[in-house]
Amino acid sequence: MNMNDIILKKRDGGKLTQAEIQYFVKGYVAEEIPDYQASALLMAIYFQKMDKEETFELTNAMRYSGDNIDLSGIKGIKVDKHSTGGVGDKTTLIVAPLAAACGVPIAKMSGRGLGFTGGTVDKLEAIPGFQTALEAGQFLSQVNEIGISVIGQTAHITPADKKLYALRDVTGTVENLSLIAASIMSKKLAAGSDAIVLDVKCGNGAFMDNLADAAALGRMMCEIGVAAGRRTVAAITDMSQPLGQAVGNSLEIIEAIETLKGNGPEDITELSLRLAGIMIYLGGRVKTHAEGQIMAQQALVSGAGLEKLKSFIAKQGGDTAVVDDYSRFPRASVKKDIVAWESGFVHGISAKSIGLASQHTGAGRATKEDAVDLAAGIYIHKKVGDRVYKGESLATVYGNNKNKVANAEKEAAKAFSINREKPDRPEMMKEIL
Numbered sequence: 001m002n003m004n005d006i007i008l009k010k011r012d013g014g015k016l017t018q019a020e021i022q023y024f025v026k027g028y029v030a031e032e033i034p035d036y037q038a039s040a041l042l043m044a045i046y047f048q049k050m051d052k053e054e055t056f057e058l059t060n061a062m063r064y065s066g067d068n069i070d071l072s073g074i075k076g077i078k079v080d081k082h083s084t085g086g087v088g089d090k091t092t093l094i095v096a097p098l099a100a101a102c103g104v105p106i107a108k109m110s111g112r113g114l115g116f117t118g119g120t121v122d123k124l125e126a127i128p129g130f131q132t133a134l135e136a137g138q139f140l141s142q143v144n145e146i147g148i149s150v151i152g153q154t155a156h157i158t159p160a161d162k163k164l165y166a167l168r169d170v171t172g173t174v175e176n177l178s179l180i181a182a183s184i185m186s187k188k189l190a191a192g193s194d195a196i197v198l199d200v201k202c203g204n205g206a207f208m209d210n211l212a213d214a215a216a217l218g219r220m221m222c223e224i225g226v227a228a229g230r231r232t233v234a235a236i237t238d239m240s241q242p243l244g245q246a247v248g249n250s251l252e253i254i255e256a257i258e259t260l261k262g263n264g265p266e267d268i269t270e271l272s273l274r275l276a277g278i279m280i281y282l283g284g285r286v287k288t289h290a291e292g293q294i295m296a297q298q299a300l301v302s303g304a305g306l307e308k309l310k311s312f313i314a315k316q317g318g319d320t321a322v323v324d325d326y327s328r329f330p331r332a333s334v335k336k337d338i339v340a341w342e343s344g345f346v347h348g349i350s351a352k353s354i355g356l357a358s359q360h361t362g363a364g365r366a367t368k369e370d371a372v373d374l375a376a377g378i379y380i381h382k383k384v385g386d387r388v389y390k391g392e393s394l395a396t397v398y399g400n401n402k403n404k405v406a407n408a409e410k411e412a413a414k415a416f417s418i419n420r421e422k423p424d425r426p427e428m429m430k431e432i433l
């Protein structure tokens, strides 16, 4: 077998065998296959696509390229949650404590942000003292003790995905259903939970900008999960505008805390309760998603979710006083308002432009090595459907570098469109698979 034949076969529309896919993944991780050949194959896959069997094989080859976590030492049905990536998506910080407060063990590994999408690990690190790197034993015993732990993905999980994702990111080969499904599901299966909830984002701030593609991705990932013996549910949710009002690490943690206090924006509150409901259902605590949602709502109203967040922060070394005193978060020294240039209704807010603008403030990374400014980001005052008067602030841009904030302001202003007609607010939950 040789790599050139595999590239030619896929280029010409052939179907790769299990042996060929394993040869590629193993060889690439072992650095026996160079980037240029891996890039050529990825581009061939991008254009010729992979069928279901090839996608399953790719997922498995990537899953077993590194360690698989054994969570059997944790009592109960462990439920994981994954978002395909969006702007302002802080749902894990709300959903995980709510589900844990309802008795569903959460042993979760999360990623950092890259490009215009954020990552849960960066957000958690905005809490002074919070540790996202725990020893395996500490991770498991914390979940047994308080029902929740969220840590950064270890270096030994799916090394094939780490290498391939970095290569896809710079070779125009990210937006392919099979490559995305294999990338996400290889990590989720290796991370060891019994059940998985997938939040598949749909809209201009997501990899899939239309419902048909997002649903196809959701279906493919569910099939991979079920074939591997994991109960898997995919929810297709809106990413046509940023989620909630806060974009940026500290800003998003504050919004998550406010949501757990019952004061969150409508969209993030609705999405969090629906996703938590599905997790509670998969965790075997109730018989339907709807009953799960009611249970999640009770945990929100009673404050049990907020209490769970506090004990989670305390256990991982964070300063729990942040929950009541937001001045303890890193502070931005520069702030700039984007004002409405006319009166009317906010017609659209490009999630992608806001994500890019937030990245420009310093809140996100352009390369893996970049440090993030935990205080930087964008706070949106007016969402789609809201009335706005000329001169009113649409959003505030935060940062610690005047030039970066000025660039971000220009980018963020382009995100908004204003119209005389009041548009319908986008539906948050589009489909559950």
Ligand code: URA
Residues within 6 Å of the ligand: 084, 085, 165, 174, 179, 180, 181, 183, 184, 207
């Ligand atoms: N998230 C991932 O982990 N992988 C992809 O390919 C896309 C989104």
